[in-house]
Amino acid sequence: MAKYEYTEMKDTRSGFGDGLLEAGKRNKDVVALCADLTGSLKMNAFKDAFPDRFIQAGIAEANMMGVAAGLTIGGKIPFTGTFANFSTGRVYDQIRQSIAYSGKNVKIAASHAGLTLGEDGATHQILEDIGLMKMLPGMVVINPCDYEQTKAATIAIAEFDGPVYLRFGRPKWPVFTPPNQKFEIGKAVTFQEGNDVTIIATGHCVWESLKAAEELEAGGLSVEVINIHTIKPLDNDAILKSVAKTGRVVTAEEHQMNGGLGDSVAQLLARNNPKPIEFVAVDDSFGESGKPEELFEKYGLGKSSIVAAVKRVVKR
Amino acid sequence: MATIQELENTASQVRRDILRMVHAVNSGHPGGSLGCADYFTALYSEIMDYSTDFKMDGTNEDLCFLSNGHISPVWYSVLARSGFFPISELSTFRKIDSRLQGHPTTHEGLPGIRIASGSLGQGMSAAIGAAMTKKMNGDTKTVYCLHGDGELQEGQIWEAAMFAAHNKVDNLICTIDYNQRQIDGDTDDVLSLGNLRAKFEAFGWDVMEMDGNNMEATVNGLKEAKSKTGNGKPICILMTTEMGAGVDFMMGSHKWHGVAPNDEQLKDALSQLTETAGDY
Incomplete structure (x- = not known):
């Protein structure tokens, strides 16, 4: 980790x-x-x-x-x-x-x-x-x-x-990641281990996911947070291993729901280990002018949206 | 040094290859290919310095790019007859599992090809990049690129033309196949190109003209272009050709841009072209 x-x-x-x-x-x-x-x-x-x-x-x-x-x-x-x-x-x-x-x-x-x-x-x-x-x-x-x-x-x-x-x-x-780190193309980074749900995030949504995980852990859930920096080639092994343990997934990305990281994860799971999955992403919409944090909130990409998605997926 | 007669003989064989290749698969682009048979023959026989032991980097070699990739048959024929790959492989053109794809590509590893082309307007940019790498590496060889005239309707060409002049890419010779025809008709009817000499000159290029269906004029023109390199400007050759050159019923029209001859038409066409080096 x-x-x-x-x-x-x-x-x-x-x-x-x-x-x-x-x-x-x-x-x-x-x-x-x-x-x-x-x-x-x-x-x-x-x-x-x-x-x-x-x-x-x-x-x-x-x-x-x-x-x-x-x-x-x-x-x-x-x-x-x-x-x-x-x-x-x-x-x-x-x-x-x-x-x-x-x-x-x-x-x-x-x-x-x-x-x-x-x-x-x-x-x-x-x-x-x-x-x-x-x-x-x-x-x-x-x-x-x-x-x-x-x-x-x-x-x-x-x-x-x-x-x-x-x-x-x-x-x-x-x-929040260390200086002079080794970057391995195609290798997932696990920032937090947990048993109840896996959050798979990329880009700016990784920090939001870690903050969401803190809140969820305080509420009694055990949350795994995986950073997929390489969307292609996808680290299939890391994702499948985590989901075999948690059985539930939320993906989070600053991208359209169609075609993004969530799509790739869903395809992987559908073929290997179908499990409930929720997607934190922009839902078939263009953006607009505003401050980054305002936009994250309005378009459902921030911490609160990730928390909500986790709560949805654990009920499924 | 080949004689002009010997080069014309080679071009005649190349034209036979083109016709037989497109006929065999009932597809491909004979018109522009026939028009550029003299250019490619001259370039590979007399002008360019290259190794048939193909290496992608082409260090210390002259490089050839084909931006209007649909005239692949002429390039394939000349590459094969220059020794890049077996002449017999021409029979695989456009067939399944072939290295001779409909449009040229590096993907199947055909020796002699350094970038995919077919989607028009992209070759000049790539040729510029290769020419700039040569300059950065202290490699004094020349980069050649061929374009269709209809292709000049693509905006990227003019981005590239502006960029090449600004950066004084003077080891680059771009030839325009100026046959004034494209799929839908005459360029003047589809989207007129205007005064190409004035356009390229206004963009900062050294422009010359050349008869691309006269072997002596083509060899001399390419030599003249080469002599203009290193003078701070990219070089443009407006090469006048006839679409379908060498086959009487294919000339004087845009109709043979992308249509293969049938059996009878092939027979008629081949009767007009001497088999000088043996059909594949």
Whole structure:
């Protein structure tokens, strides 16, 4: 079981920026592209350290994806940087043909994912990206939960050969995983062990799940909390092992219910060990402008929604 | 160094391959493939420096990309006849379990292919990326990319064109198959391309023109383009071709863009093209 302890508030995008700098120091073939959002993606440190390995793509994401694919021919390891919306839906065909189908070693770094983008509103709050990307054959999909995990994930994917979608966010969010942690692609992290129910969470919803678990434990329930940072490939063994013990599942994610982590978990359980499952996710809706915490509350992603989902599932 | 006659002989055989390949599966795109037979023959026989011991990275080799992937038959034929894979494999084109997919792909591991294409407008970006990696690695070789003219209707092409000029990607030669026809008709009727020379020049490219169905002009044009590399600008060749070139009843129309000949038409077409290197 992994230990966790709240330390500070910090954005996951800074974890990406710091991880990218570290990956760049470790491997001279790491290059970065950005579509006019260098500051937003926290890529300035890499740009300053390695100006010859930083490519400003301008507001032209389709071309950026294609250039990244081409850069791999000759051995570069390109990281593309833009908002999650423009990293997926806008360039889906480019990713599908030039990166995924072509098997190119491109790392798609996608910031400002989900509702917690906040005030910019629904045009930019993509909630469909995990689904889009996990459907692509061979694409690895990662959604870390805090600054430190995002940093570790960034370093890890630079060392992995193959296309990766790395999703992170804009707001300052609790940091609770340790610095310099080892990040294993495709490996679940168990933050809390329990016997009555398993909460399976990804991204910003992991902290909310831990807070929910505290409340539920105080009420007498024994709650297991598993962090799935890698939605694809899914850690089937960890999930099945936990559910064999608890027999009930709640998934939690900042994404549409359709196509997200919950879908993947439900499919796994349906095929191997059908058990009651509840989904904490956005239910077929677009977002809106607001503060991250207000949006989490209104769209049913926060601690209280997770607590409610657990209470529902234990009655089934 | 092959003579122009020898290159024309090769192109004649390539055209026979194209026709026989699309006829065998009653699908594929003969029109543009026939139009670009001289270009590919010249490129692989006279211009590019490459190894048939295929390596994806292509370090210290010239690279070829095909953005308008639907004219795969011409590329497959030239790759096979250049030694990348057995000529007999052309008979598997578009059939189950083949490395010769309808559109080119790396997925089946066909030597000579470095990225999938078919969904149009994506090849220039990939070629730019490969050219930039060469520059970063101190590799002085050249990257070639072929485009359809109808393909220029895709927005990504112009993103890429702007990007290549801005970044002075001057080890890149993009050739436009300027046959002025696409599936639905003449480009002027479907969505007119306007003045392509002026457009590419305005985007900051070094633009030249070339007759792509005259072997001597094609060889000389490609050599001229190569001589323009390293001067701070990407190079664009507006290559005039005839869709269906080499087969009289296929020329002068867009109708053979994506239609295979029947038995009788194949016989007629092959009678117009000398078998110079042995059919597969």
